[in-house]
Amino acid sequence: MTRSASTPSFIHPTVGGPSADIVVALSQAIHEHRLLPGTKLGEDELSRIFNVSRTVVRSALQSLSHEELVELRRNRGAFVAQPTIREAREVFEARALLEPRTARSAAERMTPEDLARLEAHIAAEHDAIANAEHGKALRLSGQFHIDISRIADQATIAGFIERLVARSSLIIALYWQRQSALCEKHAHGALLEAFRRGDGDDAEDLMKSHLVDIVAALDLRELPRAQTSLQDILKV
Amino acid sequence: MTRSASTPSFIHPTVGGPSADIVVALSQAIHEHRLLPGTKLGEDELSRIFNVSRTVVRSALQSLSHEELVELRRNRGAFVAQPTIREAREVFEARALLEPRTARSAAERMTPEDLARLEAHIAAEHDAIANAEHGKALRLSGQFHIDISRIADQATIAGFIERLVARSSLIIALYWQRQSALCEKHAHGALLEAFRRGDGDDAEDLMKSHLVDIVAALDLRELPRAQTSLQDILKV
DNA sequence: CGCACAATAGATGTATACAATTAACTCTCA
DNA sequence: TGAGAGTTAATTGTATACATCTATTGTGCG
Numbered sequence: 001m002t003r004s005a006s007t008p009s010f011i012h013p014t015v016g017g018p019s020a021d022i023v024v025a026l027s028q029a030i031h032e033h034r035l036l037p038g039t040k041l042g043e044d045e046l047s048r049i050f051n052v053s054r055t056v057v058r059s060a061l062q063s064l065s066h067e068e069l070v071e072l073r074r075n076r077g078a079f080v081a082q083p084t085i086r087e088a089r090e091v092f093e094a095r096a097l098l099e100p101r102t103a104r105s106a107a108e109r110m111t112p113e114d115l116a117r118l119e120a121h122i123a124a125e126h127d128a129i130a131n132a133e134h135g136k137a138l139r140l141s142g143q144f145h146i147d148i149s150r151i152a153d154q155a156t157i158a159g160f161i162e163r164l165v166a167r168s169s170l171i172i173a174l175y176w177q178r179q180s181a182l183c184e185k186h187a188h189g190a191l192l193e194a195f196r197r198g199d200g201d202d203a204e205d206l207m208k209s210h211l212v213d214i215v216a217a218l219d220l221r222e223l224p225r226a227q228t229s230l231q232d233i234l235k236v
Numbered sequence: 237m238t239r240s241a242s243t244p245s246f247i248h249p250t251v252g253g254p255s256a257d258i259v260v261a262l263s264q265a266i267h268e269h270r271l272l273p274g275t276k277l278g279e280d281e282l283s284r285i286f287n288v289s290r291t292v293v294r295s296a297l298q299s300l301s302h303e304e305l306v307e308l309r310r311n312r313g314a315f316v317a318q319p320t321i322r323e324a325r326e327v328f329e330a331r332a333l334l335e336p337r338t339a340r341s342a343a344e345r346m347t348p349e350d351l352a353r354l355e356a357h358i359a360a361e362h363d364a365i366a367n368a369e370h371g372k373a374l375r376l377s378g379q380f381h382i383d384i385s386r387i388a389d390q391a392t393i394a395g396f397i398e399r400l401v402a403r404s405s406l407i408i409a410l411y412w413q414r415q416s417a418l419c420e421k422h423a424h425g426a427l428l429e430a431f432r433r434g435d436g437d438d439a440e441d442l443m444k445s446h447l448v449d450i451v452a453a454l455d456l457r458e459l460p461r462a463q464t465s466l467q468d469i470l471k472v
Numbered sequence: 473c474g475c476a477c478a479a480t481a482g483a484t485g486t487a488t489a490c491a492a493t494t495a496a497c498t499c500t501c502a
Numbered sequence: 503t504g505a506g507a508g509t510t511a512a513t514t515g516t517a518t519a520c521a522t523c524t525a526t527t528g529t530g531c532g
Contacts, residue, residue, distance in 0.1 A: 017310065017515075043484070053517045054484090055291075062295065066302035074253065075484055075523050090392040097337065097393070156326040157333070160396050253485075279514070289487045290514090311493050311514060 018052050022060035025050075030069050030080055031142060031169045032135030037082040041070065069166055081170055085220050088171040092215045095164050096208065098157055099145065103191065103207035104200040105152035114151045115195060121147060122188055142169055144188055168214075177219040187213065254288050258296035261286075266305050266316055267378060267405045268371030273318040277306065305402055317406055321456050324407040328451045331400050334393055335381065336444040339427065341388035343439035346431050350387045354431065357383060358424055378405055380424055404450075413455040423449065 029035040046057045061078045064070035071081045083091065106114075121144055128137035142165040149158040187210040194202035265271040282293045297314045300306035307317045319327065342350075357380055364373035378401040385394040423446040430438035 044482095055516055055518090058484090059298065062298055063302070066299070076525095077484065087392070090390050093390060094392045094396070098333065101333065154326050154329060156323070156330045156400075160330070164392075280512090291486055291488090294514090312495095313514065 017056075018050070019056045019060040019063070022046065022050050022052075022057060023063050026060070026064060027067075027069060027166070028139065031139040031166070033138060033169070033173050034135055035080050037080050037170050037174055039080045041078040041080065043077070067163060067166060069170070081167075082174065083167060083171050085175070085222060087167075088175060088218065088220055091164050091167050091171060092211060095161070095168070096211050098161055098164070099149070099211060100204040100208040102149050102152045102154070102157060102161065104204040105154065106148045107195050107198055107200040107203035109153055110151060110195050110198060115192075118144070118147060118151075118192055118195065122192060125188065138169065138172070141188070142166070148191075171218065175218040175220055177217065253292075254286070255292045255296040255299070258282065258286050258288075258293060259299050262296070262300060263303075263305060263402070264375065267375040267402070269374060269405070269409050270371055271316050273316050273406050273410055275316045277314040277316065279313070303399060303402060305406070317403075318410065319403055319407050321411070321458060323403075324411060324454065324456055327400050327403050327407060328447060331397070331404070332444065332447050334397055334400070335385070335447060336440045338385050338388045338390065338393060338397065339443035340436040340440040341390065342384045343431050343434055343436040345389055346387060346434060351428075351432060354380070354383060354387075354428055358428060361424065374405065374408070377424070378402070384427075407454065411454045411456055413453065 026035065026041070035041075041061065043054045043057050043061070046060075047054045050057070061070055061072065065072045065078070068081055071079050073079070121140065125137055125140045125144065128134075128140055145165050146158070146162050149161040152158065187206070191203060191206050191210065194206055262271065262277070271277075277297060279290045279293050279297070282296075283290045286293070297306055297308065301308045301314070304317055306314050308314050357376065361373055361376045361380070364370075364376055381401050382394070382398050385397040388394065423442070427439060427442050427446065430442055
């Protein structure tokens with residue numbers, strides 16, 4: 001079985017079988033915001049959809065919960081995870097610690113083939129944006145960070161970054177504020193420039209400020225939403 | 237259910253049930269080197285030992301494989317993981333990236349209660365060494381790093397460090413060289429001193445060199461052992 | 473009318489039975 | 503004797519049946 005570039009690394013080649021398909025399908029749907037945080041993932045429903053037994057579905061859900069994309073509540077079921085504001089801050093602090101240095105490493109090790117792949121990746125991103133495929137664009141945007149970490153050739157750290165990016169997708173679904181929709185756009189292009197020049201210093205700085213920009217586009221004030229009850233919303 | 241301080245964080249309180257017991261038992265055994273890398277973990281055998289069905293055992297083994305303490309090979313079974321030399325290097329590079337900064341944070345946030353707990357922890361370590369309980373001493377030694385990361389109050393990073401420490405235990409089992417048995421001994425005490433003074437700079441430096449010392453005590457040369465086949469060994 | 477309690481339907485947790493795969497053993501044949 | 507194919511035992515993978523728990527709804531009482 002050949003693993004596509006976007007296959008999550010936590011699916012070890014030797015494990016998986018049918019449950020790997022479910023993990024990939026759910027991962028993609030979550031990353032593309034087709035499945036939103038809090039959505040119930042019923043075992044029976046999934047087993048009907050994928051034509052497998054609940055045994056396999058449960059295995060897939062357990063994998064996803066270890067990736068923190070899904071939250072398992074005992075005797076209650078599986079739900080798409082809902083990171084809290086505190087967790088959101090922690091995720092981006094961890095990214096700030098890992099990714100700039102990783103971007104530097106990547107810049108220093110970058111081969112022409114790596115560069116070509118990143119360029120193709122950015123092109124695909126732009127296509128998705130042009131076609132208004134917001135979900136796909138978002139997923140590719142995260143994948144860009146993962147690809148960089150893999151080029152840095154530190155599988156352990158790359159695995160951590162992969163988890164952080166996944167979690168970031170949930171955080172964006174919950175806390176992105178519409179106003180800052182102009183978002184990044186050039187950030188990935190600027191990084192690519194630095195990579196092209198093999199400029200580790202620049203790559204590190206650009207990644208650092210890119211992450212700051214993302215956090216700035218989030219609304220991480222306490223008590224933001226959901227605090228309002230149904231009653232507050234519906235009463236006249 | 238109250239979670240003891242040494243309960244792995246990846247056992248979410250709301251999941252687990254009976255399989256959590258198995259995860260804890262196997263984790264401890266691996267950390268204490270009672271179970272060595274490569275050991276086969278048969279499902280039937282474990283289900284008899286713990287008086288549960290294979291369903292529960294498989295769930296526990298899957299959890300452990302996500303923590304990279306156990307390696308699952310499809311249709312072959314579960315084995316205590318055997319990190320390669322390359323992975324060993326990556327693990328300690330990641331630790332070098334995360335732990336010194338985390339030690340600084342911990343020093344700056346340290347409360348008297350935290351200090352007391354760390355002191356008790358070191359005392360327990362010394363007891364274990366005095367009683368020649370090498371396994372327990374090793375486990376406590378790793379736990380010390382995890383406790384520090386928890387004091388730093390960054391659950392996400394603490395989770396990463398926990399995984400790295402776990403993997404380090406396997407690495408030590410495989411690559412520790414007997415000669416350097418004098419090992420650390422004072423390193424944790426020196427760190428405690430820095431914490432007592434709330435000296436973040438010192439804590440960061442001490443942690444950095446502590447990690448360097450550990451790597452120095454490993455034999456990570458390529459082609460170290462097992463490269464020689466049985467035939468090479470036995471032929472006259 | 474409102475609150476508390478009980479029954480019930482739906483879902484999850486666990487055990488067991490069966491299918492598929494692997495690994496080891498035996499038997500054959502050169 | 504040694505290599506190789508076929509068979510067999512043992513182990514893992516999956517499906518299904520049953521047990522347990524939760525949440526909702528309905529009922530009765532205050």
